[in-house]
Amino acid sequence: MEMKVQEITVSLGRRVKRTILDSVSFDVKEGEFLSLLGASGAGKSTLLKVIAGITVQDSGSIIFDGQAIDHLAPHRRNIGFVFQDTRLFPNMNVEENVAFPCKMAGMSRKERMERAHTLLECVQLDGFGNRQVTSLSGGQQQRVALARALAAQPRVLLLDEPFSGLDEDLRDDMRSLLLRLHRDFGTTTIMVTHDAVEALEMSDRIVYISLGCVEQDGTPMELYAQPQTKEIAACFGDCSTLEGSVSDGVFLASSLQLAAEGMADGPAEAVVRYQAVSLREAGVDVGHHATRRPLLIRCSVYRGDTHLARVDVEGQTLTVPAEQSFIPGMAVDVVVDDQGYFIYPM
Amino acid sequence: MKPLKARRIRQRITPYLLVTPTIILVGVFVYGVVNGVLQGFGIMPFLGRTELTLDYYIEALNRNDFLASLNYSLYLSLTSAVLALIGGIALSAALTRVRASRTIQLFNIQIPLMTAHTIVALFLVSLFSGSGLFPRLLYWLGMIDDVGAFPSIIGGASGWGIILVYLWKEIPFIAFYTATIMMHVSSRYGEAANTLGASSLRSFFSVTLPLCRGALTKASLIVFAFAFGSYEIPFLLGPTLPKALPVLAYLEFQNPDILNRSYAMAINGIMALICCIAALAYFLVLQRERKERKSDD
Numbered sequence: 066m067e068m069k070v071q072e073i074t075v076s077l078g079r080r081v082k083r084t085i086l087d088s089v090s091f092d093v094k095e096g097e098f099l100s101l102l103g104a105s106g107a108g109k110s111t112l113l114k115v116i117a118g119i120t121v122q123d124s125g126s127i128i129f130d131g132q133a134i135d136h137l138a139p140h141r142r143n144i145g146f147v148f149q150d151t152r153l154f155p156n157m158n159v160e161e162n163v164a165f166p167c168k169m170a171g172m173s174r175k176e177r178m179e180r181a182h183t184l185l186e187c188v189q190l191d192g193f194g195n196r197q198v199t200s201l202s203g204g205q206q207q208r209v210a211l212a213r214a215l216a217a218q219p220r221v222l223l224l225d226e227p228f229s230g231l232d233e234d235l236r237d238d239m240r241s242l243l244l245r246l247h248r249d250f251g252t253t254t255i256m257v258t259h260d261a262v263e264a265l266e267m268s269d270r271i272v273y274i275s276l277g278c279v280e281q282d283g284t285p286m287e288l289y290a291q292p293q294t295k296e297i298a299a300c301f302g303d304c305s306t307l308e309g310s311v312s313d314g315v316f317l318a319s320s321l322q323l324a325a326e327g328m329a330d331g332p333a334e335a336v337v338r339y340q341a342v343s344l345r346e347a348g349v350d351v352g353h354h355a356t357r358r359p360l361l362i363r364c365s366v367y368r369g370d371t372h373l374a375r376v377d378v379e380g381q382t383l384t385v386p387a388e389q390s391f392i393p394g395m396a397v398d399v400v401v402d403d404q405g406y407f408i409y410p411m
Numbered sequence: 412m413k414p415l416k417a418r419r420i421r422q423r424i425t426p427y428l429l430v431t432p433t434i435i436l437v438g439v440f441v442y443g444v445v446n447g448v449l450q451g452f453g454i455m456p457f458l459g460r461t462e463l464t465l466d467y468y469i470e471a472l473n474r475n476d477f478l479a480s481l482n483y484s485l486y487l488s489l490t491s492a493v494l495a496l497i498g499g500i501a502l503s504a505a506l507t508r509v510r511a512s513r514t515i516q517l518f519n520i521q522i523p524l525m526t527a528h529t530i531v532a533l534f535l536v537s538l539f540s541g542s543g544l545f546p547r548l549l550y551w552l553g554m555i556d557d558v559g560a561f562p563s564i565i566g567g568a569s570g571w572g573i574i575l576v577y578l579w580k581e582i583p584f585i586a587f588y589t590a591t592i593m594m595h596v597s598s599r600y601g602e603a604a605n606t607l608g609a610s611s612l613r614s615f616f617s618v619t620l621p622l623c624r625g626a627l628t629k630a631s632l633i634v635f636a637f638a639f640g641s642y643e644i645p646f647l648l649g650p651t652l653p654k655a656l657p658v659l660a661y662l663e664f665q666n667p668d669i670l671n672r673s674y675a676m677a678i679n680g681i682m683a684l685i686c687c688i689a690a691l692a693y694f695l696v697l698q699r700e701r702k703e704r705k706s707d708d
Binding site (some may be wrong): 117138165199200216 | 599604605606609611618
């Protein structure tokens with residue numbers, strides 16, 4: 066099913082209205098896995114609730130296969146929703162939970178139990194049907210929630226940070242399971258996450274939302290390689306942000322200089338990814354480096370497989386991964402990979 | 412005394428000092444109950460009666476007026492509890508549905524809860540008694556031939572006057588007891604049920620209501636026990652016969668023959684036994700909820 070989110074605006078609050086979503090628009094293609102990425106409070110979950118019909122928008126429209134569904138109550142939209150806290154019904158066992166949407170759709174008891182059985186097999190919980198949901202682990206509960214959401218063959222599957230309450234090991238398993246289910250069932254899927262790496266790994270496309278607005282809409286590779294804002298560039302983690310200024314196509318922060326072709330002169334910020342930077346001992350000529358004069362090491366911290374050297378850039382910190390520890394006060398030259406930094410006007 | 416030792420002693424004594432007022436109150440209560448129970452078994456040392464006997468209980472259970480009163484009290488309390496439960500669920504669901512503000516809750520729950528039963532009884536008398544506003548209004552509209560033709564709600568054996576007074580206060584009580592839980596369950600599980608294809612009504616009956624069952628059962632048991640043991644409303648609005656059990660017990664207690672007190676206490680003993688069964692049921696529901704909560708954790 067193809068879906069369009071058109072100019073959705075939502076304001077919440079009784080006395081003082083606060084804009085949560087401001088004219089948000091994007092399309093979702095048939096069978097696509099789309100992630101809504103953004104920091105906490107960006108409005109991602111609200112948008113998911115608007116699509117589900119739980120929250121009613123102030124303006125804009127949700128369109129399923131060319132038809133606006135804004136007038137439909139949540140139970141008439143034929144969606145599957147997986148909540149972060151699973152929300153399995155404690156008054157029903159696992160099988161009854163999975164069969165619940167089929168019961169609501171009017172399927173006979175035999176049919177819905179067969180469907181529940183099939184889905185429990187799909188999520189590797191065969192034989193768990195008679196168990197109480199409260200007796201399951203977090204990961205098992207999330208599997209049941211997934212099976213339940215898929216039970217009534219929804220037109221679109223909505224997932225609200227489904228793995229954020231799980232341990233890292235379990236998350237990885239669940240991601241694989243979700244991708245397999247997506248491949249097998251081909252359901253159009255929208256997942257809310259604030260984990261940029263999760264979005265990169267799982268999505269066909271990512272819509273980045275910040276303060277209720279869409280900042281970028283593209284493939285994972287586009288967002289990673291050409292982030293359109295400082296926030297997007299920084300969301301993938303392990304980066305330093307430096308304030309400076311652009312002059313004649315060059316960004317300057319202390320003695321650090323980075324190419325900023327095509328940018329207007331004025332104050333700017335650079336987001337520099339850790340892995341794009343390396344250090345050389347001052348005075349050792351290894352070709353082009355980004356510092357006009359050596360910078361000083363502030364400190365060096367041990368991080369298991371690597372060390373992180375903190376370089377002082379006129380009171381700001383540039384963090385650089387290094388194989389060995391550096392002595393505080395040591396003078397170094399900095400080498401920056403052209404693909405590993407992004408400059409934005411302030 | 413060394414400061415450390417004094418501190419240790421203070422720490423040991425403090426909990427006992429803090430519970431002392433409660434222990435005194437419980438002691439007074441237990442003394443009253445034990446005294447009453449013993450009197451029901453015929454033990455009244457101040458009258459020289461020290462022999463334990465079941466005669467008063469046997470007499471009570473064989474007296475027609477007692478059995479009629481017992482049935483009448485059970486009818487009043489069960490009807491009140493069931494109707495208050497239905498009304499409480501409806502009020503609670505309505506408050507949940509509209510996400511009631513404090514003002515709405517004040518009018519629907521807190522004001523009825525704060526109103527004394529006797530005030531509501533007077534209010535009902537002025538509305539529904541033979542010369543009350545409602546019969547006169549119906550007579551004026553020509554809907555009844557005579558104000559006396561209005562069905563007897565106050566003082567009638569049907570007990571509807573008594574039940575209406577209880578409902579005035581117990582419907583809000585049940586809503587007060589359950590609304591917060593229902594709001595939480597509805598926003599958490601009701602929302603999930605909606606996204607899975609359940610209409611608001613189906614979601615309410617298949618998810619929200621079953622999950623509030625414990626709180627609703629507990630509230631109904633409290634209403635039952637209260638209505639069963641309450642004295643003043645059946646005394647004010649009840650029929651001459653049959654009398655509600657607490658009214659019968661009171662009248663027997665007030666009998667000029669002091670030996671009749673044992674009979675009154677036997678009636679109280681039977682009432683206390685029925686209330687204890689309700690309390691036991693409450694405890695079992697509580698235990699089950701605790702067990703469920705434990706398995707949730």
